[in-house]
Amino acid sequence: MENKFYLIFFFIFGSCIGSFLNVYRFRYPESISIIYPRSFCPKCKRKIPWFFNIPIISWFFLMGKCNFCKSNISFQYPFVEFLTAILITLNIFAISNLSTNYFVNLMGLTFFSSLLIAASLIDLDNLVIPNNLLLFGSISGLIFNLVSRKIYFKENFPTVLYKYLFMSFIFLILFEIFNFIISMIIKKEAFGFGDSKYLFMISTWLGIKGALFTFILSIYIGGIISILLIILRIIPRKGRIPFGPYLSISAYTIGMIGSDNFLMFFKDFYNTGLFIF
Ligand SMILES: [Zn+2]
Structure with a gap:
């Protein structure tokens, strides 16, 4: 059952869930809805276009800075995305029976x-x-x-x-x-x-x-x-x-x-x- 396709699919899927969890995490204390508005820079409040919002990759591509105002974006964002991706990919090898x-x-x-x-x-x-x-x-x-x-x-x-x-x-x-x-x-x-x-x-x-x-x-x-x-x-x-x-x-x-x-x-x-x- 465990082939390369699964590994890649679940890693990408997991990183997207991680990205969603980041949104939940940073909006929770401010009680902002997790659905609306779309992702924005916490500093300059500009909306982040989708191509700058790709889990894990975008942070490195932007070298940890907002594309507009150049303020630092926490390393915790890609880290949570990566961690979530890994944990969800590992589920493929689960031996439990839910x-x-x-x-x-x-x-x-x-x-x-x-x-x-x-x-x-x-x-x-x-x-x-x-x-x-x-x-x-x-x-x-x-x-x-x-x-x-x-x-x-x-x-x-x-x-x-x-x-x-x-x-x-x-x-x-x-x-x-x-x-x-x-x-x-x-x-x-x-x-x-x-x-x-x-x-x-x-x-x-x-x-x-x-x-x-x-x-x-x-x-x-x-x-x-x-x-x-x-x-x-x-x-x-x-x-x-x-x-x-x-x-x-x-x-x-x-x-x-x-x-x-x-x-x-x-x-x-x-x-x-x-x-x-
Ligand atoms: Zn900004």
């Missing part, structure tokens, strides 16, 4: 990955994941599973709603209880309510098992990255490291390899005794 149909699985993962990147970007910038995005992500997760599990796994709607909606609520409640206990012990808020809601959204896509494994993996990833940040003396802005991006990296990984495979790897990892904790 659906038994290869293309439906790939479509689901592409959508899910885009949501995760969007949430991370907004969380990194604003230390908040917008409710609109979480609601949109949760509804799309439910719709995806209702369709995919009905057609490809022959599950009826009540079963899917039970597994992906009801159980997600259960997960949210259990996680909040867990959060409350941990917060009591360490005497400060362990996880924000935003993180709980984000895990709820992840659960509507990956199920309660997927959300649980996402959380477990995020503790490891968060730990490793935090240590690196301390060693490299990169102090997080506003003195707080947002947890959303760690959840995103983990959810992306679980989405790619699937909960059952993750459990298998996780067990192997401990059984080999490579890591002693």
Whole structure:
């Protein structure tokens, strides 16, 4: 299934999604619509013609400057486009089964990955994941599973709603209880309510098992990255490291390899005794 054409197609497609996510990211704090007006230079407000708005390439072609007013364009634009393109291209190699149909699985993962990147970007910038995005992500997760599990796994709607909606609520409640206990012990808020809601959204896509494994993996990833940040003396802005991006990296990984495979790897990892904790 994985040939060169797919790689190129999904890389270009992913870079376009990345370009859209840039628009969402930079317009979110100013509450500007993501559809209208068309892309404009934040400095001189001139509209950017399409040939200067090609993902990744245009930034290098313009050497990081606006064609009209020559003000600098952040390197973050092409970087986000490139990163999105890579992550979406990698979905081609996913071994998970959101659906038994290869293309439906790939479509689901592409959508899910885009949501995760969007949430991370907004969380990194604003230390908040917008409710609109979480609601949109949760509804799309439910719709995806209702369709995919009905057609490809022959599950009826009540079963899917039970597994992906009801159980997600259960997960949210259990996680909040867990959060409350941990917060009591360490005497400060362990996880924000935003993180709980984000895990709820992840659960509507990956199920309660997927959300649980996402959380477990995020503790490891968060730990490793935090240590690196301390060693490299990169102090997080506003003195707080947002947890959303760690959840995103983990959810992306679980989405790619699937909960059952993750459990298998996780067990192997401990059984080999490579890591002693
Ligand atoms: Zn300009």
